[in-house]
Amino acid sequence: DTGVSQDPRHKITKRGQNVTFRCDPISEHNRLYWYRQTLGQGPEFLTYFQNEAQLEKSRLLSDRFSAERPKGSFSTLEIQRTEQGDSAMYLCASSASGRNYEQYFGPGTRLTVT
Amino acid sequence: KQEVTQIPAALSVPEGENLVLNCSFTDSAIYNLQWFRQDPGKGLTSLLLIQSSQREQTSGRLNASLDKSSGRSTLYIAASQPGDSATYLCAVTSGTYKYIFGTGTRLKVLA
Numbered sequence: 756d757t758g759v760s761q762d763p764r765h766k767i768t769k770r771g772q773n774v775t776f777r778c779d780p781i782s783e784h785n786r787l788y789w790y791r792q793t794l795g796q797g798p799e800f801l802t803y804f805q806n807e808a809q810l811e812k813s814r815l816l817s818d819r820f821s822a823e824r825p826k827g828s829f830s831t832l833e834i835q836r837t838e839q840g841d842s843a844m845y846l847c848a849s850s851a852s853g854r855n856y857e858q859y860f861g862p863g864t865r866l867t868v869t
Numbered sequence: 870k871q872e873v874t875q876i877p878a879a880l881s882v883p884e885g886e887n888l889v890l891n892c893s894f895t896d897s898a899i900y901n902l903q904w905f906r907q908d909p910g911k912g913l914t915s916l917l918l919i920q921s922s923q924r925e926q927t928s929g930r931l932n933a934s935l936d937k938s939s940g941r942s943t944l945y946i947a948a949s950q951p952g953d954s955a956t957y958l959c960a961v962t963s964g965t966y967k968y969i970f971g972t973g974t975r976l977k978v979l980a
Contacts, residue, residue: 797970811965855920862912
């Protein structure tokens with residue numbers, strides 16, 4: 756399968772713990788995006804990378820959130836000191852460069868903070 | 870700031886009916902508009918992508934149109950089936966290529 760993959764698919768953690776999610780994009784795609792979706796809402800943009808450079812961060816990405824994309828391949832999203840409000844689906848997408856290139860989404864990581 | 874609105878928020882129709890889902894956006898300077906399907910608790914399935922230079926795209930029973938000047942898109946589903954029940958999301962890209970999503974239309978097709 757050459758699509759976008761995310762790991763884990765589900766994560767249950769206690770409030771205050773740190774969690775890390777991984778996204779593996781389609782191999783030839785140099786852009787990678789993270790979105791967050793809460794219940795009943797559409798996904799909201801968090802951040803995106805072109806190769807290894809993080810080019811934009813949403814105001815939703817508080818100081819407790821950090822994302823990396825070492826070597827421009829896979830990406831990780833870490834949440835420190837999780838709060839119940841962090842419970843959501845975290846979606847990753849990738850695309851080739853260019854304005855008309857479609858983003859392909861992974862299956863998402865469902866985070867539940869208890 | 871780009872805002873995307875989807876109407877109706879929820880829709881329930883009998884099987885076999887043709888239906889139209891609406892998406893509107895406030896800034897007409899978009900690159901693409903894309904329709905997605907999302908089943909409960911699942912990720913996004915891409916349905917149709919319309920580039921800014923295009924007016925419509927078709928795939929099977931689905932047809933999506935785009936009117937940039939009026940800031941609107943419609944998704945037409947012909948001969949609806951119970952398996953079409955899902956949430957349908959539209960998203961636009963502009964500027965820095967990130968997607969701006971609507972809140973979706975929850976569709977239920979009754980057998």
